[in-house]
Amino acid sequence: MSRPLTATINLAALRANYLLAKRLHGGKVLAIVKANAYGHGAARCAQALAEVADGFGVAAIEEAIQLREAGIRQPILLLEGWxxxxxLPLIERYDLWTAMHSLSQVADIEAATLxxxxxxxxxxxxxxxxxGIAPSDFPELHARLEATGKVGKIVAMTHFARADELDCDTTPRQSACFMAAIAGLKVETSLCNSGGILAWPDLHGDWGRAGVMLYGGTAADRQLPDWPQAVMNLDSRIMAVRELSAGEPIGYGGGFVTERPTRVGVVACGYADGYPRVVPSDTPVLIDGQRGRIIGRVSMDMLTVDLTEHPHAGVGTAVRLWGEGLPAAEIAASAGTIDYELFCNVKRARFEYQG
Incomplete structure (x- = not known):
């Protein structure tokens, strides 16, 4: 019997989230699968999206080659370029799209044999x-790229710094700056990440870039009836039960001390698995589907939960760390981080794919 920590990836929910992103955006949308699809498994996620996605986005060429070798034939954009x-010969060989972010890179294309x-x-x-290049430099970059005869299509892109903040004027100001930079030039445009797709419908452009929203993550302060659908359920089981009297410390540092007779469940998951060490006691878990709480400090391989209000729980009882019924964003808030980081950090779990 293997260690019970399991990350179950719901591919049907992934596809539904992508189709929602495409519907909201109204144009073409890249499915961003960089960083191993935010920890969800890049090849399996891309394969599940291949029939519906307009293309994919990755950080670097190693990630793109992995997708090509997994049979992905749709366009793949290198978001960090070369x-x-x-x-550049590898970019040509694997038929990749590439970002660029400096005038100095134009010389690379001018010198390349393609x-x-x-x-x-x-x-x-x-x-x-x-x-990114300075907005004032874009006309020069555009002219030089066209003059090379080695560029078939130019897409102008930018990235919003605060798209998730609906009461902030930074995003409209960035959009205005971008549009001024490309004025009069024949280019397709890409402005919006997940937050922009969800929160700024007037700024969408030709191409969206859907990242964390594909995985049910928090991208903007906007709730929709059919989103988010959790894609990753991170589940484990209770491996031991302790009965402690009032006044007993639990775990490293003894920071939590029982205030009453307490049943303690030890769960096979810790910070070496990607669960954040810094979460405080009272961080929620689901114990056999019911909300419970962590007590004591998370250690490398284990964490402890309060079973006092869960009399039927015992060794083997299922514990959900995040997923359906317990958004990863809630755990991330307890840890002072974002759900993106939680997803990307999962390791040692057994991955299972459904749908």
Whole structure:
């Protein structure tokens, strides 16, 4: 019998979330499967989306090659572009789309020997101040790319820094900056990540980039009747039960002390599995489908839960760490982080795919 920690991936929910993103966006939408599909398994998720997705987005060429070798034939965009000019032949070989984010990269294309034109997504820094060319430099970049004769299509893209904040004017200002930069030029556009797709319908452009919303994660302060659908259920089981008197410390540091006679369940999941060590006592879990709470500090391989109000729970009882009925965002809030990080950190779990 193997360790009971299991991440069950609901591929039907993944497809439903993608189709919702496409319906909300109104144009074409890339399914972002970088970082192993946010911890959900890039190849399996891409295969499940292949019949409906307009294309996929990954961070780097290693992730793209993995998808091609898994049989994915749809367009794949390298969101970070190339790191060295020597990657351009690989980009051509694997028929990839590529982002670019600096004028210096134009010279790489000018010097490259290519047998077919590239599709280039040129990133404009409209206010994120991470990657991207200055808006004033975009006309030069556009002209130079067209002059190479090696670029078949140019998509102008930008990235919103605060799309999840509906009461903030940063996103409209970024959009205005972006639109001014491309004025008069013939390009397709991509502005919106998940937060933009959900919260800023007037700013969508030609291409959306759906990331965490595909996985049922929190992308904006907006709830819809059919979203989010949880894609990952992270479940384990109780491996031991202790009966403690009042006044007994639990776990490392003894930070939690029982205030009454307490039944304690030990669960096979810890921070080495990706569950956040920093969550406080009272962080919720589902014990056989009913809300319960963590007590004591999360350790490397185990955590402890209060079974006092769950008299029928015992060794072997199912415990949900997050998923359907317990959003990962709720656990992330307890940890002072975001659900993206929780998904990406899952490891040592047995992955099972359904739907």
């Amino acid at each position: 790191f060295e000019a020597s990657e 047998s077919r034109p590239l599709t280039v997504w040129a990133k404009i820094d409209s206010g994120m101040h991470r990657l």
